[in-house]
Amino acid sequence: MWVDVLVERICEERSAPYVVNDAWTPSGPAHVGSLRGVILHDAVARGLRERGYPVEFLYGFDDFDPLDGIPPSVPEEAYRPHMGKPLCDVPWHEGDARSFADHFAGEFESVFRAVGCEPQTYRTSHLYRSGAFDPALRTALDRAAEIVAIEREITGSRRAERHPVQVLCEACGRIGTTVVLGWDGQQVTYECRPYKVTWAQGCGHRGRRVPFRGGAKLAYRTEWAAKWALFGVKVEGAGKDHMTRGGSHDTASAVARRIFGVEVPFPIPYEFFLLGGKKMASSRGGVGARELLQVLRPELVRFLVVRAYYRTAIDFDPSGDAIPRLYDEYDRAAAAYFGQLPARTPGEVQDVRDLARTFHYAWLKPTPPQPFVRPRFSKVAFWVQMPHVRVEEQVEREKGGPLTDADREELGARVEDARRWLEKWAPSHYRIAVREAVPAECADLTAAQRELLARLADHLEGAALEPEVVQAAIHTLKAELGLSAKEAFGAVYVAFLGKDSGPQAGALLATLGREFVVRRLREASGRQPVGHGV
């Protein structure tokens, strides 16, 4: 199981205590890829902890970065004047005291807490304003030329020369628009340029200021290296866009080694998380991390990430069979974890062991789970649609005993997921839906089946529409006509559902109302009512 393999290698290649770090810029709603990052780091931290090492799991919100784009979910006019300011200095448009950064950081934090990730969070703005980053800032200013040279070397000088420090403009409060002109060991001279970047306009101010305690920030790649040095980070993964050769991770690594003199954290390059084949990035809209929790419950979200090898892309498409399949795999992993999955060959023994570990890392809480019933998802989805079925009784019968609290909790979650799935994602053949018009499939009915439908219509016209009555009538008629149960009931299902199976026929028809039932039976039979015109 890949988490265990990574943990093993980390123990060989880096020494304890382990600081595991991950970070994200709260510039909009977090997308699912960021969620993969947190879950991955959380699982690795858990694995290291279980080996008895001291582990610190940190999660940074890069809220001192400039606002460089406006997410589509937010009114553009409210933020246009703030373009280029640090995210932590941009007020949230809906009145309360929070900043733009705090809003999105808080939102994402509640998502990753829900899937069981418990890092200690920090904000880069605090690192700057508290002075924690001042030594790194001084180093970067003193050795700016070296850092620029490193960037050019690593990236193959594809990019324009860029100073590793950005000053916060005293006149307009922007940080994305300034350039450093000089550094005398005490103060930086800088200019806030109108056309430095396309997404924000600097005010033109030219000044001198002390860069410390929040007066300036490190450029992204240097800042990354500085964080490793400051916290002594031993493990930090990143999406493959950072990890490509000559990319930001390579630059940060060189800066870490040559400028700050620290070891590069154990890298974990992980693949993207796609939803329905499209990349979900906050800047492009689409389904975010929060929305994923409205598709899958937290246990399944975490399982989805943990079971996939970290170097392969996850492409989750909630339509189709994906959710029932995911549930089946989750149940298999749970069975392996609880020792309920038999293994015969050595290969199977290993498979079961891996599955059990996967479930272990997917489990939300640090405390081990107690066994719980796992009625198959597709079955639950069927039961919740049957008017006469009480799901809890069904599960009790399958289990062969009364349900525990854990059982009931699990079942409740499944029922809720099943209803949501049926409503939003399930392919139509999973839905038991009474057709509004006579199904075309009725053309395939035999003469005897048509006869049965016609006689059933006649019978029900004068009888109580009770489940037992309907049920008994079908059985009587099938005997009269020499039909099998499958042929008889199949005809009824086809007439209403367009397919040859469904919930108990009596219960189904009883919920539909006599007039409709009789009319539909006659239409499907292709016969005129006995003794009536029309």
Added chain:
RNA sequence: GGGCCGUUAGCUCAACUGGUAGAGCAGGGGACUCUUAAUCCCAAGGUUGCAGGUUCGAGUCCUGCACGGCCCUCCA
């Protein structure tokens, strides 16, 4: 051009540091003979993309190739 990933049964995917290629679904056969038939049982289905190599042994390791996806630009 560089990098990463993928290619295994009709479909969706498994298979630890190399050790008899598995599962779900679909399809086939059968069972329960008044319906929780979306259940249960059985069988079948694969020269693991192609060509080489290493090995007693390769889906797994190495080399090359083909096809597909993504990343390498700004920003993070």
